[in-house]
Amino acid sequence: MDPAEKKARDLLKDLYDRTPCMPIMVRLAWHDSGSYSAKDNTGGANATIRYSPESDIDANKGLDIARNLLEPIKEQVASMSYADLYQLSSVAAIEYAGGPKIPFRLGRKDKPKEDCSPDGRLPDATKRMPHLRDIFYRMGFNDKEIVLLSGAHCLGKAHPERSGFEGPWTTEPLKFDNTYFKEILKPDADPNLLRLASDMALLDEEETKKLVEAYAADQDLFFKEYAVAHQKLSELGCQF
The missing domain is CATH 1.10.520.10 (Peroxidase; domain 1)
Structure with missing residues (x-):
């Protein structure tokens, strides 16, 4: 190193x-x-x-x-x-x-x-899949990568003075895991947790919903595929 x-x-x-x-x-x-x-x-x-x-x-x-x-x-x-x-x-x-x-x-x-x-150039949390595709496709990502990168919402919470929204997406917002996917799949939303339009957009289509279900069921799979998508994100526009 x-x-x-x-x-x-x-x-x-x-x-x-x-x-x-x-x-x-x-x-x-x-x-x-x-x-x-x-x-x-x-x-x-x-x-x-x-x-x-x-x-x-x-x-x-x-x-x-x-x-x-x-x-x-x-x-x-x-x-x-x-x-x-x-x-x-x-x-x-x-x-x-x-x-x-x-x-x-x-x-x-x-x-x-x-x-x-x-x-x-950044996603608007009030919009759904057509907007997400416009934003992510412009960067060179596909639907699978949209779902994967959205999974990083397991970390942190929204602050009204920054985004206009308030609250965490998961009950342990300092832990990186697959809980984000589990939460947005629940039919009854926890009123203490955030569910933005851009989060629920992942369930709008069968293909992306199946990916959410797969990552909710298998954290190892999520981690493996997230690491690939995140590396790509971290190198956008760069020549090494």
């Missing part, structure tokens, strides 16, 4: 031991890389999310918290790009929370402010 990566992983573990901020690190990495457009090879995991106007869009509210938490680590691993650190923080967070080990490689390049991604 590269010495900088090893040091960053150790520092991230220390951070997560002190502050259980794993969910927001996953969100930061997702929102940076999820800006990718395969049509013109713009956006992606390039750390432009730290610049205005990209940092100011509604979908990225609150992510300054994650970026600020990572600054002391960046100072200690100065040779590592922000883009690599943001993605590594997510990979390490998922593993720390009990999730799968996700393959990771260094080499992402930080892009300048001029390359900020426009608004409208």
Whole structure:
């Protein structure tokens, strides 16, 4: 393992031991890389999310918290790009929370402010499958990957000042597992848990519903296939 990566992983573990901020690190990495457009090879995991106007869009509210938490680590691993650190923080967070080990490689390049991604490239939680396909297909994903990546909602909770929604998706929001799929399949929703339109969209069609059922029934399968989808997400727009 590269010495900088090893040091960053150790520092991230220390951070997560002190502050259980794993969910927001996953969100930061997702929102940076999820800006990718395969049509013109713009956006992606390039750390432009730290610049205005990209940092100011509604979908990225609150992510300054994650970026600020990572600054002391960046100072200690100065040779590592922000883009690599943001993605590594997510990979390490998922593993720390009990999730799968996700393959990771260094080499992402930080892009300048001029390359900020426009608004409208991230999913809208109030919309269903046609919208999700528009967003994820643009990144180069398929229906299976939409379901897999949605499973990361097992971590964390929504905050009204950031997204307009409130509450966790699962009863253990600091644990990465397959509970998200089990919850959205229940006919009677737990009033204390979140079920957004974009979550329930996974049940709209037989093909995606079968995937939800498969991952709800087999956590090992979910972990195995999620790790592949997450690595792809973490490398969108990158050349190594």
